[in-house]
Amino acid sequence: MMIILALFVVFLIGVPIAFSLGLVSLGQIMIDGFPPLVVVQRMFTGADSIALTAIPLFILSGGLMYRGGMSKRIVNFADLLIGHFxxxxxxxxxxxxxxxAAITGSAIAATAAIGGIMIPLMVEKGYDKEYCAPLLACGGSIGPIIPPSIPLLIYGVMANVSVAKLFIGGFLPGLLMGVGLMVYSFIVGKKRHYIGRDKRAPFREVLKAGKDALLALLMPVIIIGGIMSGAFTPTESGTIAVFYALIVGMFVYRELSMKDLWTAMVDCAKSTGQVLVVVAFASLFTWVITVNNIPQQVSSFLGYTISTKFMLLLVINIILLIAGTFIDTTSAVVIFTPLFLPLVQSFGIDLIHFGLVMAVNLTIGMCTPPLGVCLFVSGSIVKISLKDQFRDLLPMLGVLILVLLMVTYIPDIVLLLPNLFS
Incomplete structure (x- = not known):
């Protein structure tokens, strides 16, 4: 268990998470007497996965969608549809x-793309900055839940479960998160007199905006529908998403220039590099703790102290909610999946269900201080600090935690669609 303690000590002194995993793993390998060559072998093995090629594809498709005018059309259509409330x-x-979220699988991308459009507009219409920023951060956290999802993809590879079922299982939890935040927004709007559009948009105007946004709206339908029908795999869906966004943005909407394409590809390369470095070091760390029987020790310890599935899920939720506040989602998935997997299996918890429980937990961490990456992104748009966002953030987190409890203790929310389409 000392290796886990050492890892968190290295985290706390400020070493980046990927290098923390590498340093602790290398130290344990030297202590155990294994040759240093093991480091390279295990890192290469961890990153050498066909399924992981979907990560750059989904990141790139999101960038192309944002720069190709698809995001703008979706926002305009949504505004005409419900903006009068x-x-x-x-x-x-x-x-x-x-x-x-149904296109990128990334919380940061969703927060930046939609927040960049909506937050200045909301402030201009009289909304408080301190309310807008945390709302878009929490809204962005839906990104890794509604399929496709980068954290669920990584979990599926590590847990050796169907990525397609994980993607399908994330649809209803993501929908609940969105509906919960919308209901909360409606209540706050009534109290604070946040006024929407002066009147309901004419049906003809809504229809026109719907036609304009149709190709953008069809993209998630094609991706999710193709996966659910078995027409293509989650990895193949990423390729389809990229080509679809490229063709629509460049040749139909004609807003995607060669310069935009190059920028999207560079951003994609940077983001993918960051993710895969973590995955590679995490693979090494997983091998080290497995060789030293750490997952079995954790399982034995918690197994002795916890006797029911209800209590186990509660303890795991608490651990993941705390961890998510200072560890990014990808790193947390690769650290905690091998630790909890044997214990979860011993209690008969469905691994698809557990994957969504873990994902919802950790995405809440992306809009929770002190890490709160999405809060930094949304706050930077209107130049306010985490402290300024805290008051309005708390009830929003309460909504997301309520959804988390529903997902945790009502497994059918996750398993209904995968079982239906299996």
């Missing part, structure tokens, strides 16, 4: 985040 722009923001 109290707190209408806030509800539009959440709905747009849900649409964007």
């Amino acid at each position: 109290p707190s209408g722009l806030a509800m539009v923001s959440i709905l747009a985040c849900m649409f964007f």
